[in-house]
Amino acid sequence: AQQVIDIVPKFSYFLPNAFTPNGDGKNDVYMGKGYFQYISNFEMNIYNRWGERIYTNNSPSDSWNGRKNNTGERCQAGVYVVVVRFSGPRGEKQEIKGFATIVY
Secondary structure: OOOOOOOOOOOOOEOOOEEOOOOOOOOOOEOOEOOOOOOEEEEEEEEOOOOOEEEEEOOOOOOEOOEHHHOOOEOOOEEEEEEEEEEOOOOOEEEEEEEEEEOO
16 A cells, blocks of 8 residues: 655744834734745835835844834834745745834
8 A cells, every 4th residue: 555645844923013113022022923934036116105125135034123124213103014925834925014013
């Protein structure tokens, strides 16, 4: 007897909806959470309400500190659009859209 077993690697990626980049050491950066060992071709973009891209990264373990491109001026409190694209363990393309709210 012979049986083929197909084991699909597990991955998950979740986006929070708010953070407080006020320097108190609690919830100061914005980054996704999950199990992303098998994720490839990762890209996260964050846009302000005028459609200007204010942050981008290519690693699921990088985070946004609430400043333009992580080095510029501090962004205003408010809602920002987040778009994450990546490939799953078998190359299937995934896209997650959400909102990041800055609260001071």
